[in-house]
Amino acid sequence: MAQFIDRRLNGKNKSTVNRQRFIRRHKQKIKEAVSDAVNRRSITDTENGEDITIPKQDISEPMFHQGQGGDRGRVHPGNDQFTRGDRVERPPSGKGGSGSGEGDASPDGEGEDDFMFQISKEEYLDILFEDLALPNLQKKQVNRITEWKTHRSGYQSAGIPANISVVRSLQQSLARRTALTAGKKRRLRDLESELDSLKIQEPAQPFQEKEIKQQIDELRSKIKNIPFIDTFDLRFKNYEKRPIPSSQAVMFCLMDVSGSMDQATKDIAKRFYVLLYLFLNRTYENVEVVFIRHHTQAKEVDEHEFFYSQETGGTIVSSALNLMNDIVKQRYPTAQWNIYAAQASDGDNWADDSPRCSALLKDALLPQCQFYSYIEITRRSHQTLWHEYEKVSSQFDNFALKNIRTQDDIFPVFRELFKKEIA
Secondary structure: OOOOOOOOOOOOOOOOOHHHHHHOOOHHHHHHHHHHHHOOOOOOOOOOEEEEEEHHHOOOOOOOOOOOOOOOOOOOOOOOOOOOOOOOOOOOOHHOOOOOOOOOOOOOOOOOOOEEEEHHHHHHHHHHHOOOOOOOOOOOOOOOOEEEEEEEEEEEEEEEOHHHHHHHHHHHHHHHHHHHHHHHHHHHHHHHHHHHHHOOOOOOOOOHHHHHHHHHHHHHHHHHOOEEEEEEEEHEEEEEEEEOOOOEEEEEEEEEEEOOOOHHHHHHHHHHHHHHHHHHHHOOOOOOOEEEEEEOEEEEHHHHHHOOOOOOOOOOOHHHHHHHHHHHHHHOOOOOOOEEEEEEEOOOOOOOOOHHHHHHHHHOOOOEEEEEEEEEEOOOOHHHHHHHHHHHHOOOOEEEEEEEEEHHHHHHHHHHOEEOOOO
């Protein structure tokens, strides 16, 4: 059996492998903590990681230890109430006393805090957007999105233990041992042949035989002392990321900023769009984003104005759909671009405008779009716009209709909309 000994000095990131192993092992708990953090964080907080807390019972390790054998009896001083065999009741609700603390007390007076550690911004975003992708993305004529795929790229002499190539390392070991021992083995065969010829000669040459035997022993010792494998025999699989052909895409973000959208509703809509913007920038290289705000009139704005402008007014949703249709015709020909849209509103609209929106979607936008999502943010009953869009969703597979009631619904709805399709 071969034994590999890694004698390389640990670098400053020597715990990286253990950290990644820990994250993989407790990924489900970390995902839940990251999902909760989405609702707590500020919508502008995109540069920091996140503090993750894992309950101590979820990271406990089984262990073997020497138990106390035999029967044991103990006498506790000051006992004037109980005799052997009595059962002692715990305080009600498992709490040891009537203190004012909020947590549950340990029944034996001892305890352990939950385990807390911090993940970086990169780890936070990787976990947040894992298994997400733009639906129905197709290759068009011009390729500008840069996606990356990991490929094997030969071998290298340094790496992490997980990437070690046993076969290539043993080949290197065999080549080294062959090179170091070939001359010695040839010399050894010559000496053994010379010794055999001396043994059959007359008269015997004991002094010469002794000298040859001594040389043979020295050669065998040198051959034996050559290690089976050494550190510079180790070879590690090398991986590199290569760009793969993909397609260019544009995402239209349509947000209702009319007077019926109160501050809490707008905040939920902005949180959804921040998630969408981070996801696009994190997953794809060159996806263009078009921001459209609308009340009675629609306007294309930049990122800062989209999230921070205080402009408001009445509600005519069709103005945003008309503007999107005009922009697609002018700048994004469907033969070259994948068209996506995400519309967020509270559903309040002029009654005669909702059928106009439905007609625009069916006749103009949905035939051009890869995917169109409508998110209604309301705790009340659905408005006329929702009912009109329900008729559209039954006719088009590339149209999704979702309802967000509270902040807790944002991330589950987002993951459901952009969950990667499994072939």
